[in-house]
Amino acid sequence: MTDRLSEFRAFRERMNARILEAGNLEIKRFFALDTRCYEAGALDVRTKELMGLAASMVLRCDDCITYHVIRCKEEGVSDEELLEAFNVALIVGGSIVIPHLRRAVDMVDRLNAGEAPEDAGHREHAG
Amino acid sequence: MTDRLSEFRAFRERMNARILEAGNLEIKRFFALDTRCYEAGALDVRTKELMGLAASMVLRCDDCITYHVIRCKEEGVSDEELLEAFNVALIVGGSIVIPHLRRAVDMVDRLNAGEAPEDAGHREHAG
Amino acid sequence: MTDRLSEFRAFRERMNARILEAGNLEIKRFFALDTRCYEAGALDVRTKELMGLAASMVLRCDDCITYHVIRCKEEGVSDEELLEAFNVALIVGGSIVIPHLRRAVDMVDRLNAGEAPEDAGHREHAG
Amino acid sequence: MTDRLSEFRAFRERMNARILEAGNLEIKRFFALDTRCYEAGALDVRTKELMGLAASMVLRCDDCITYHVIRCKEEGVSDEELLEAFNVALIVGGSIVIPHLRRAVDMVDRLNAGEAPEDAGHREHAG
Amino acid sequence: MTDRLSEFRAFRERMNARILEAGNLEIKRFFALDTRCYEAGALDVRTKELMGLAASMVLRCDDCITYHVIRCKEEGVSDEELLEAFNVALIVGGSIVIPHLRRAVDMVDRLNAGEAPEDAGHREHAG
Amino acid sequence: MTDRLSEFRAFRERMNARILEAGNLEIKRFFALDTRCYEAGALDVRTKELMGLAASMVLRCDDCITYHVIRCKEEGVSDEELLEAFNVALIVGGSIVIPHLRRAVDMVDRLNAGEAPEDAGHREHAG
Numbered sequence: 001m002t003d004r005l006s007e008f009r010a011f012r013e014r015m016n017a018r019i020l021e022a023g024n025l026e027i028k029r030f031f032a033l034d035t036r037c038y039e040a041g042a043l044d045v046r047t048k049e050l051m052g053l054a055a056s057m058v059l060r061c062d063d064c065i066t067y068h069v070i071r072c073k074e075e076g077v078s079d080e081e082l083l084e085a086f087n088v089a090l091i092v093g094g095s096i097v098i099p100h101l102r103r104a105v106d107m108v109d110r111l112n113a114g115e116a117p118e119d120a121g122h123r124e125h126a127g
Numbered sequence: 128m129t130d131r132l133s134e135f136r137a138f139r140e141r142m143n144a145r146i147l148e149a150g151n152l153e154i155k156r157f158f159a160l161d162t163r164c165y166e167a168g169a170l171d172v173r174t175k176e177l178m179g180l181a182a183s184m185v186l187r188c189d190d191c192i193t194y195h196v197i198r199c200k201e202e203g204v205s206d207e208e209l210l211e212a213f214n215v216a217l218i219v220g221g222s223i224v225i226p227h228l229r230r231a232v233d234m235v236d237r238l239n240a241g242e243a244p245e246d247a248g249h250r251e252h253a254g
Numbered sequence: 255m256t257d258r259l260s261e262f263r264a265f266r267e268r269m270n271a272r273i274l275e276a277g278n279l280e281i282k283r284f285f286a287l288d289t290r291c292y293e294a295g296a297l298d299v300r301t302k303e304l305m306g307l308a309a310s311m312v313l314r315c316d317d318c319i320t321y322h323v324i325r326c327k328e329e330g331v332s333d334e335e336l337l338e339a340f341n342v343a344l345i346v347g348g349s350i351v352i353p354h355l356r357r358a359v360d361m362v363d364r365l366n367a368g369e370a371p372e373d374a375g376h377r378e379h380a381g
Numbered sequence: 382m383t384d385r386l387s388e389f390r391a392f393r394e395r396m397n398a399r400i401l402e403a404g405n406l407e408i409k410r411f412f413a414l415d416t417r418c419y420e421a422g423a424l425d426v427r428t429k430e431l432m433g434l435a436a437s438m439v440l441r442c443d444d445c446i447t448y449h450v451i452r453c454k455e456e457g458v459s460d461e462e463l464l465e466a467f468n469v470a471l472i473v474g475g476s477i478v479i480p481h482l483r484r485a486v487d488m489v490d491r492l493n494a495g496e497a498p499e500d501a502g503h504r505e506h507a508g
Numbered sequence: 509m510t511d512r513l514s515e516f517r518a519f520r521e522r523m524n525a526r527i528l529e530a531g532n533l534e535i536k537r538f539f540a541l542d543t544r545c546y547e548a549g550a551l552d553v554r555t556k557e558l559m560g561l562a563a564s565m566v567l568r569c570d571d572c573i574t575y576h577v578i579r580c581k582e583e584g585v586s587d588e589e590l591l592e593a594f595n596v597a598l599i600v601g602g603s604i605v606i607p608h609l610r611r612a613v614d615m616v617d618r619l620n621a622g623e624a625p626e627d628a629g630h631r632e633h634a635g
Numbered sequence: 636m637t638d639r640l641s642e643f644r645a646f647r648e649r650m651n652a653r654i655l656e657a658g659n660l661e662i663k664r665f666f667a668l669d670t671r672c673y674e675a676g677a678l679d680v681r682t683k684e685l686m687g688l689a690a691s692m693v694l695r696c697d698d699c700i701t702y703h704v705i706r707c708k709e710e711g712v713s714d715e716e717l718l719e720a721f722n723v724a725l726i727v728g729g730s731i732v733i734p735h736l737r738r739a740v741d742m743v744d745r746l747n748a749g750e751a752p753e754d755a756g757h758r759e760h761a762g
Contacts (some may be wrong), residue, residue: 015737022740024718027725029541034730037472038532042461047428048469054432055473056731058350060188061695063734064473080423088429090154091386091418092436092445093201094348095161096183096312099190102142105149153418160410166347169334173344174301181305182312182346183602187696191346207296210659215302219289219309219318219664221602222669223566223691226698229650232657269610276613278591281598287664288603298664309602314442315568317607337405344408349415350437353444356396359403439567439731464532471535475729477544477564477693480571482525486530545726550715555682556723559689563727566690572727588677596683599672600690600699 005107005115008066038071046075050085057089057097057104065104074112082108132234132242135193165198184216184224185233191208192231192253200238209235259361259369262320292325300329304339311343311351311358319358327365336362386488386496389447419452427456431466437468438478438485446485454492463489513615513623518590531576554583558593564614565597565605573612581619590616640742640750643701673706681710685720692724692732692739700739708746717743 020028038048049071056064072082086104090097147155165175176198183191199209213231217224274282292302303325310318326336340358344351401409419429430452437445453463467485471478527535546556557579564572580590594612598605655663673683684706691699707717721739725732 001389010151011741012737013740018744019736019740022718023715024722026541026545026722027718029537029737030722030725030730031532031733033537033541034472034733036466037468041465042459043465047431048465050424050428051432051435051466051469052473055435055470058348058436059439059473059731061731061734064731078213078423080150083149083154084418084422084424085432087151087157087418087468088432089436090157090348092348092350092416092433092440094312094344094346094351095157096186096188096191096346097348098158098161099188100195101154102139104141105146109145153414156410156414160407160414161345164338164341164407168314168338169332170304170338174304175338177297177301178305178308178339178342179346180633181310182343183308185602186312186346190347190547191706209660210657210662211291211295211302212305214291214659214661214665215305216309217602217665218288219306219313219602219604221566221605222665223600223694223696224667225666226696228654228662229647232654233646233650236653243581257574259557265614269614272617273609273613276591278595279610280595280668281591283664283668284595284598284603285606287661287668288606291661313604315604315607334404337403337408339539341405341407341411344411349411349441350445352412352415353442355400356393357410359400360392360396363399365424439729461531464530464535468532468534468538471729472539473729473731475693475725475727475732476538477569477572477727478729479539479542480569481516482527482535483520486527487519487523490526535707542726545722545727550713551685551719551721555685556719558678558682559720560727562686562690563693563724566694567727586677592672592676592678592683593686595672596686597690598677600687601692632686 005066005110008063012063012067045101046072046077049075050077050081053085054092055088057086057100058093060093060097060100062100062103065100066107069104069107073108079108079112132193132237135190139190139194173199173204176202177204177208180212181216181219184227187220187222187224187227189227189230192227193234196231196234197238200235206235206239213240259320259364262317266317267322300326300331303329304331304335307339308343308346310352312347313338314347314351314354316354316357317322319354323358323361324365327362333362333366386447386491389444393444393448427453427458429460430456430460431458434466435470435473438467438481439474441474441478441481443481444485446481447488450485450488454489460489460493513574513618516571520571520575554580554585557583558585558589561593562597562600565594566601568605568608569599570608570611573608574615576614577615578619581616587616587620611616637739640701640745643698647698647702681707681712684710685712685716688720689724689727692721692735693728695728695732695735697735698739700735701742704742705746708743714743714747 016031020031038045045084049068053068053072055066056068069082072085086101090101102112143158147158165172165179178193180192180195180199183195196209199212202227213228216230270285274285292299292306303322305313307319307322310322323336326339331339340355344355397412401412402463419433430449434446434449434453437449450463453466458466467482472484524539530541545555557576561573561576561580564576577590580593581622585593594609598609651666655666673680673687684703688700688703689708691703704717707720712720721736725736
């Protein structure tokens with residue numbers, strides 16, 4: 001069961017590095033803005049991550065959902081709170097969100113079972 | 128070839144059960160509404176499943192398409208009728224639908240080749 | 255109250271004619287396929303129009319919803335059936351569909367109040 | 382300048398009432414779930430409204446954005462916090478969000494200028 | 509007929525200015541990246557504007573389509589070329605694009621009839 | 636590493652053939668229009684493929700992105716130009732595009748490493 005999270009993280013980090021070294025300055029700048037927008041400001045990190053999670057879920061992007069679920073748990077969001085966040089996305093986005101909800105709950109279960117992605121590195125957010 | 132449909136069904140049923148037992152009452156209620164909306168009313172089940180199929184296809188959700196293709200066939204929708212339904216979705220949604228059309232036709236072929244999902248259980252619809 | 259439907263229809267027909275005369279053969283061919291896909295085949299017209307309505311509603315296009323609501327009523331779809339069709343779209347597409355549901359129900363009320371678009375011409379479907 | 386908010390609210394409330402009285406029980410139940418999902422639970426109302434705002438903005442629905450902006454301000458979200466919420470949606474959803482951002486900032490300005498929607502009634506949320 | 513383009517431009521410029529002065533640095537930076545990405549680089553401006561037009565059309569954003577149509581014409585894209593660009597978007601995005609195609613062709617007609625937006629200012633692109 | 640591109644191509648060609656022989660004339664005609672729209676006209680093939688790439692990327696369809704990346708490289712689009720095209724899609728579509736950007740850059744790397752799809756056949760475009 002460990003594979004999925006590790007593979008996700010390895011591919012994500014390898015390709016982020018690959019993209020940042022590819023020499024397109026605008027893409028690098030967008031990645032920087034993407035990282036920056038979840039940092040503490042007038043709104044705290046936890047609220048911003050929950051917003052990123054809801055937005056990712058209604059837009060139905062599994063990789064983005066996985067990323068924000070991991071970050072939410074790092075910020076101390078409880079499983080009960082995650083389920084309420086999933087419910088907001090389900091109501092806004094409808095049943096078309098359900099396949100992603102299944103995979104998101106599976107991801108939460110994997111994280112709770114100790115399939116924890118190691119900490120270093122993935123905080124440089126990108127998508 | 129049997130794997131894909133069985134895996135789809137096993138994961139779907141395991142996670143639906145997991146979600147329903149997770150203790151969020153609102154999500155359970157949404158799942159109930161989702162099941163209810165395809166039941167016979169002023170419109171018959173077959174028409175509603177064809178509408179669910181068209182909606183799933185233009186929104187480009189493979190799991191939802193697979194589910195509604197299985198249900199349409201259970202309701203006696205012929206392959207010729209399925210192709211016309213696919214065509215409506217293709218015209219409304221454009222060429223971006225084509226990769227999903229390929230997988231949908233592949234799914235119809237698998238079902239026709241006897242890779243039939245067993246009946247029990249999956250009628251409790253959810254997404 | 256008559257204005258909205260008449261304006262919709264007048265602009266739609268003027269621009270469809272304008273586009274078809276503009277000299278791009280591929281666009282003309284697509285318009286022909288669009289018209290053709292709602293004609294009777296293995297599936298009847300009524301079922302196809304309900305599918306077009308559901309697809310338009312989850313994709314949230316007011317003009318397309320208006321068109322298919324008019325066509326559904328011409329094909330004898332009752333208000334109770336329309337509401338069930340709207341419900342399928344609402345469940346699949348979520349609360350983001352609600353503003354379009356409001357306008358669709360308003361359109362049904364206008365049509366029932368006699369704000370009937372005249373018949374000729376708009377059967378050459380296009381979007 | 383007062384017109385836009387008043388018209389929005391009047392049409393919204395008239396059609397919500399019209400839909401709820403139309404006799405489709407499933408749609409009524411969905412509206413109830415929609416209202417319920419923004420009520421306090423494990424997550425507080427303010428966080429849920431910010432999530433609804435972000436989801437509405439990346440899905441690009443002006444009516445939904447207007448509704449959640451009004452609700453956020455009622456919950457004490459400051460203009461600086463709203464701008465950060467808009468930024469999360471802008472980064473997740475891209476420049477296609479900008480026309481909606483323009484209208485959202487215009488709505489905030491109207492609300493701050495005293496074009497306040499009256500309180501009663503619109504708390505029964507629906508979309 | 510002049511109103512629509514002038515209104516579009518006036519609201520767009522007023523709100524862009526309003527947003528840039530609102531004090532959120534990240535949003536300002538995103539606007540700068542948005543302007544920058546259509547400037548000449550390895551790809552020329554004309555090709556980039558055509559790409560922005562196609563992307564805006566399949567995502568179905570009228571304001572974005574209007575902006576890129578104006579810019580394409582400034583870059584010397586002919587009406588015949590615009591129609592081919594519209595056709596690519598129509599094929600990729602399907603009949604749901606047609607209402608936007610109607611408004612885009614209407615916009616081209618208005619521009620050709622001399623309803624030309626004045627040049628200054630709108631080159632600072634934003635969405 | 637060779638597997639992914641070969642599998643993509645094999646499944647794509649097998650299912651395109653399967654769909655074209657399935658006997659639905661309208662679907663065949665849509666496939667023909669899809670092929671035709673990327674052929675040289677007022678706009679050249681290279682520009683049209685870049686437009687198809689941008690549209691596919693903001694709509695977030697991996698199969699469509701892969702197809703247009705392959706075709707762009709066949710038309711002589713350089714890696715630097717591809718990165719600028721990716722950047723246009725990233726700005727228009729936002730961070731939700733990033734997972735697809737990762738897979739697109741990975742695909743470019745595979746193609747550059749000699750994992751070249753053979754030429755014959757795939758020029759009959761479909762989605």
